[in-house]
Amino acid sequence: MKKITIIAILLFAFTLQAQESKIIGNWQLTTVIDNGKTMDGFKTVFIFSEKGILNAARSSTSEPMQVGTWKYNKKQKIIVMTSDLDKDFNGEATIIKVNDKELSYKKDNAILYFTKLEKLDLPPEIEPAATEKPTLSFTYNDLLDEEDGFDFEGEAAKLPWKIENVLNFLKDFNDIIYTVTSFRDGRKPDSFLVSSRIVFDEAEQTIDVREYSFFQKDYIDMNENPISINNSENYQEYLYFFPKEKLDPFKVVGTEMVETVLGNLECTIVEGINIFDNKVKYWMINDKPGVFAKIIIVKDEDPPFGYTKVYTLKEIK
Numbered sequence: 001m002k003k004i005t006i007i008a009i010l011l012f013a014f015t016l017q018a019q020e021s022k023i024i025g026n027w028q029l030t031t032v033i034d035n036g037k038t039m040d041g042f043k044t045v046f047i048f049s050e051k052g053i054l055n056a057a058r059s060s061t062s063e064p065m066q067v068g069t070w071k072y073n074k075k076q077k078i079i080v081m082t083s084d085l086d087k088d089f090n091g092e093a094t095i096i097k098v099n100d101k102e103l104s105y106k107k108d109n110a111i112l113y114f115t116k117l118e119k120l121d122l123p124p125e126i127e128p129a130a131t132e133k134p135t136l137s138f139t140y141n142d143l144l145d146e147e148d149g150f151d152f153e154g155e156a157a158k159l160p161w162k163i164e165n166v167l168n169f170l171k172d173f174n175d176i177i178y179t180v181t182s183f184r185d186g187r188k189p190d191s192f193l194v195s196s197r198i199v200f201d202e203a204e205q206t207i208d209v210r211e212y213s214f215f216q217k218d219y220i221d222m223n224e225n226p227i228s229i230n231n232s233e234n235y236q237e238y239l240y241f242f243p244k245e246k247l248d249p250f251k252v253v254g255t256e257m258v259e260t261v262l263g264n265l266e267c268t269i270v271e272g273i274n275i276f277d278n279k280v281k282y283w284m285i286n287d288k289p290g291v292f293a294k295i296i297i298v299k300d301e302d303p304p305f306g307y308t309k310v311y312t313l314k315e316i317k
Helices: 002-023 152-156 163-170 229-235
Strands: 025-034 037-040 045-048 053-057 065-073 078-082 091-098 102-107 110-117 175-183 190-201 206-213 218-220 247-260 263-274 279-285 292-299 307-316
Touching: 002 091, 152 247, 163 206, 163 229, 190 218, 247 279, 247 292, 263 292
Parallel strands: none
Antiparallel strands: 025 037, 025 045, 025 110, 045 053, 053 065, 065 078, 078 091, 091 102, 102 110, 175 190, 175 307, 190 206, 206 218, 247 263, 263 279, 279 292, 292 307
């Protein structure tokens, strides 16, 4: 009897391990059932990597990007995903079915169906021209003052925007659109659009910035925390670079006239590092608070985790 129990335990553990290994791979989203409504025609690919890295691509022919991390809870049979990018990649998903060809799970009251892809149909690897891929040579120490500290007040005083200026300027606009060129792992650069929607609630006197999710086909806000215009002083310390990411240490390195879709505009140039240790360079349009003429983000990591992204202002309306 004891031997039978041990064998049963081993078989159960083997089954759980096998189920986890089947999750690893490239999964093409095909169908979503949400509140009884069935939606098809998706092209998004979820990539559950062996080392707990969660990548995603807009299609099987698009360059994947890291969107978060994942792990499998064997006891509860759920995939736990963590992401600051998109709520589709954040939260718990209860496994319904998984085998060598199919994966389905329930998440946020919706059921998602996937089919297995053996590999992505990516373009051949080529080395981008040196002039196409910018580099950011500064280091963390370059952003410190002579006493090895960060002069937060001194640098902040040089910035062209204050949070109340940003809020009052953005409330008159609906969308800000950037063209993004992404360089990853020596492959051909991939370009796409990023659209930010400005949501101004006149009754509540709040403003929110929502990023368009190509996966959800809707504008979403990961924080879901609108900022009160009447209490903007409470946000001043944290949101100098609103609506983009706050930089931890930074230096104001000068001003420059930049050609944009809105004409030649004077910009304040800032170099810094954000909370994810990305190097960031901002061109902040002086007389258009909250709007950046250009942004460069560089992640210095070994493949496949390093990347360079260049945001160029395309439209503001």
